[in-house]
Amino acid sequence: MADTDPLAAERLQITPPHRELLDQVLDKWSLEVLNQLCERPSRFNELRHAIPTVSQKSLSATLRRLERNGIIVRHVLSSRPVAVEYRITTLGKTLRHPVDVLLDWAGRHLPAIEAARRSYDEAG
Amino acid sequence: MADTDPLAAERLQITPPHRELLDQVLDKWSLEVLNQLCERPSRFNELRHAIPTVSQKSLSATLRRLERNGIIVRHVLSSRPVAVEYRITTLGKTLRHPVDVLLDWAGRHLPAIEAARRSYDEAG
DNA sequence: CCGGATCCTTTATGATACTG
DNA sequence: CAGTATCATAAAGGATCCGG
Numbered sequence: 341m342a343d344t345d346p347l348a349a350e351r352l353q354i355t356p357p358h359r360e361l362l363d364q365v366l367d368k369w370s371l372e373v374l375n376q377l378c379e380r381p382s383r384f385n386e387l388r389h390a391i392p393t394v395s396q397k398s399l400s401a402t403l404r405r406l407e408r409n410g411i412i413v414r415h416v417l418s419s420r421p422v423a424v425e426y427r428i429t430t431l432g433k434t435l436r437h438p439v440d441v442l443l444d445w446a447g448r449h450l451p452a453i454e455a456a457r458r459s460y461d462e463a464g
Numbered sequence: 465m466a467d468t469d470p471l472a473a474e475r476l477q478i479t480p481p482h483r484e485l486l487d488q489v490l491d492k493w494s495l496e497v498l499n500q501l502c503e504r505p506s507r508f509n510e511l512r513h514a515i516p517t518v519s520q521k522s523l524s525a526t527l528r529r530l531e532r533n534g535i536i537v538r539h540v541l542s543s544r545p546v547a548v549e550y551r552i553t554t555l556g557k558t559l560r561h562p563v564d565v566l567l568d569w570a571g572r573h574l575p576a577i578e579a580a581r582r583s584y585d586e587a588g
Numbered sequence: 589c590c591g592g593a594t595c596c597t598t599t600a601t602g603a604t605a606c607t608g
Numbered sequence: 609c610a611g612t613a614t615c616a617t618a619a620a621g622g623a624t625c626c627g628g
Binding site for chain 1: 477478481482483490495499531532533535555558561565568569570572573576578580581583584
């Protein structure tokens with residue numbers, strides 16, 4: 341009866357703080373940034389290049405939000421001219437597993453879901 | 465070597481279709497609806513009551529989207545006056561695990577993240 | 589009871605220009 | 609290089625009214 345069972349079959353609970361957290365961390369650009377920073381620390385323009393469709397405004401907003409949540413750190417290198425490096429934190433690394441599970445789910449079921457969409461759209 | 469390993473330590477890949485799928489299925493109201501329908505089939509107004517903060521417009525949009533993606537089914541009961549019941553599908557049930565993993569992560573790390581936020585906000 | 593159509597407000601996002 | 613500030617626009621969301 342291990343009440344310490346991870347993921348016991350209890351009903352999920354989504355409190356506003358939980359929801360806010362997911363919003364801050366699972367949005368489009370955050371996942372892309374995480375993906376990149378899981379591979380290696382990167383500089384601002386390096387991230388822009390790695391994520392070609394992000395605007396600089398959205399990227400900087402995303403970075404500041406992830407930094408505030410302790411998911412990444414901003415590291416200012418006192419070189420010349422200034423260089424700034426973003427790195428994933430230990431806390432940030434814990435996000436990888438849930439995100440992987442999610443992407444794994446998406447990959448597995450995307451075909452079935454696309455089929456469902458076609459069927460829905462045809463039926464009108 | 466098992467190349468069939470689930471979640472091998474390969475880099476995540478987020479294609480536009482994957483991203484769209486997550487957007488359609490992980491948004492605020494979808495998770496609430498899923499949560500409710502995992503417990504029991506429900507009618508429209510039952511869902512409104514269970515999720516007091518959702519507007520009817522957002523709820524109906526959410527339901528139609530989830531239905532289109534094959535996550536839930538809309539079941540019209542030929543009673544009088546019309547009753548409509550929404551149920552989770554087999555495909556929809558597969559979503560539960562990833563969502564649980566996500567919520568488990570959020571629950572575990574929320575304190576650390578709130579601490580990070582306070583520290584960030586104080587530092588200015 | 590279920591939900592579409594409309595109007596209106598709020599929020600998110602992009603393009604552009606400028607600074608330490 | 610690494611951003612911020614500003615402006616313009618689009619998309620999301622709520623409130624309300626109405627019809628099947």
